[in-house]
Amino acid sequence: MKTLNTMNKTSKNNFITYGIVLAIFIFCAVYIETDMATFLFKGLMVPICVNVILAVSLNLTVGILGELSLGHAGFMCVGAFAGSFFSMMTQETLTSVWIRFPLAFIIGGLSAAFIGLLVGIPVLRLRGDYLAIVTLAFCEIIKNIMNNLYIAKDINGLHFAIGVGAYNEIEFDAASKQVLINGAMGITGTPNDSNYFWGFALIFITLIVILNLVNSRTGRAIMSIRDNRIAAESVGINITKHKLIAFVISAFFAGVAGVLYSHNLSSVIATKFDYNYSILVLVFVVLGGIGSMRGSVIAAIILTALPEFLRDIGNLSDYRMLIYAILLIAMMLINNNDYLHQMTQGVLGKFRLGKKSKKNEQEGVS
Amino acid sequence: MAMLEVRDLEVNYGAINAIKKISFDVNEGEVIALIGANGAGKTTTLHTITGLLKAKGGSVKFEGKELLKTPPHKIVEMGMAHVPEGRRIFQQLSVYKNLTMGAFIRKDKAGIEETLAKVYEKFPRLEERKKQIAGTLSGGEQQMLAMGRALMSNPKIVVMDEPSMGLSPLFVGEVFKIIEEIKASGTTVLLVEQNAKKALEIADRAYVLETGKIVLSGDAKDLMNDDSVKKAYLGE
C-alpha cells in the first residue's frame, strides 16, 4: 500500500514535468508552423533544446550523484565532433535523415559515454572531490585536441593528423581530397538536420531515461551514496559501479546534446566547448534547483532565451546583462529563501501540487 | 573453525601504525565484545573487517573466505552487516525507506517483508514512526534505525560500532536488550563498545584493545572481575 502510494506520487510528479515540456512543445509548434514566430524565435529553438538536455544530464551528476563536474562541455564536444564526423562520412550513402540522424545521436552519445568511462574509472574510485578538477582539466584537454585535429579523406582513404605541421606533411590526392575536420577551423559541412522537432524528441528521451533511472533501484542506490557514503557501503551498495553508471549516462546525454548542437550549425569549432559553457550549464542546474529535473528544464529555457529576447527589445538592450544578472539573483533568492519557498509552495498547494513537490524535494527527486 | 578469524591484522594510516598485528576469533552464535578507550583502534578494526579500509598485512577470514581482498558490497552479500559508528542513516529518507535500503542486496520480496515484520517487532518505535523522515528522529531512535537497517539484510553476523554512544541510560538499556535478542535469534554479534560494563554483561567473550594491540582477552565474566579491567574500564 505504502509503496504504491509513493510510487504514484513520483510518477505523477514526473508526468507534470513531461506535461510542461509537451505544452511548451505544442506552443512552439503552433507558433512556428503558423508562421507567427520571428526569425529569432525559430533560431533559438535548437540552442534551447541543447541546453535543456545539457542541464538535465548534468543534474544527474550534480544533483543525484552529488559530484561536481566542471567539464560537461567537454563531453558535448566529443559528441558534437563524433556525430558530425559520422554524418559527413555517411551523407551520401545514408540519404534518409530518419536513419542517419538517430545513428549520429547514438554514435555521438556513445563516444561521449566512452570518454566519460575513461575519465570516471580512475576518478570515481577515489574518495573526495577530485571529479571537479579532473573534469575541468579534461574539458581543456579535449578542446585542445579537437583544436589541433585534422581529418581528411581522398581516394586512398582517411588521413589523421594532430597539429598543422603533421597535417601539411600528408601527401593528398588533390582531385579527391575532402577535408572533414580542419583543426582550429573545426568541422564544416555537417548536414543541417537539427530542428525543434528533433530537439523536443530528445528532451523527452533524456527525461524519460533519467527520471526512470532516478526512481529505480539503481537510482536509489546512487542517491544513497550522495546522502551518506558509509551508510551506503554498509548496506552493500557497490559505490564505484553506481557512481560510474550515473556519470556515464550523464556524459552520454551531453554527447547527444553535442550532436544536436553541431547539426544545427554550418561549422563547429572546438573553442565553443570551453569552461564558460560548462559553467553556464552548471548555472542552469543550480538555479533550477539541484536534483530537480523540472527546475533544470525551466532554468535552461529561461536563461537561454532571455538574453536573446532582451537584445531584441530596442532601448532595453543596453541593460541586457544587467537584467540578466538581476534575474539570476532573483532566481537564486527564490530557490534558497525559505519564506519565498514556502510561499511558492503555498501557491502551488492551491493547485494540489505543493505537497508532492515538497515531499519529493526531501528525497531529492522531482 | 571460527566463523570470523582475524590473524595478525595490521592497519596503517600513512606512517601511523594504528593496528599492530591483532588476532581474535568470533564463533558462530557468540556475542564478542571489543572494548578499549578512545583512539584504541576499535573503529579501524571494524572498518578493515567490513572492507571500508585497506589492511597492511594479516588476514581476516569469514567462513573460510578471505575478506581483505573482498569489496565491501560483496562482504555484505556474504552475510556480514555493519552498524557504523555515529548513526549513519539516510537522513532524507523515511524510516521505512531506510529499512528497505538495508535489504538492498536482497531480491526475495516475500523474504524482505518477513524480515521487515520481524524488525518492526523488535523495534516497535520504528513501526510507529515508519513514515517519519529519519533525520528528524531522536538520537536513540536513529540508533535503533541503524540497527534495524543492518538486520534487514538478514545477516549471519552483525558488527556494531558503539551503539550506545551518546544515549540516555534508558536507551542504552534498550540497545543492549536488543543485542541480546539478536543473539537469541541466532545471529552472531561483534560489538565494539566503550561502555565496558554493559558490553561485558551481555558478551560471551571479550578482547581489550589498547593503542592498536590486544592486551587482554577471555570470558566476559572473568574480565569483569579482572583488576586491571576494573580499574581502567569499569571505573571501580
Ligand SMILES: Nc1ncnc2c1ncn2[C@@H]1O[C@H](COP(=O)(O)OP(=O)(O)OP(=O)(O)O)[C@@H](O)[C@H]1O
Ligand atoms: N583517517 C585517519 N587518518 C589518520 N589517523 C586516523 C584516521 N582514523 C583514525 N586514525 C587514528 O587511528 C587511531 C585509532 O582510531 P579509531 O577510530 O580506530 O579509534 P576508536 O578505538 O574507534 O576510538 P573511539 O572510541 O574514539 O571511536 C587513532 O589514534 C586515530 O587518531
Ligand SMILES: [Mg+2]
Ligand atoms: Mg570508534
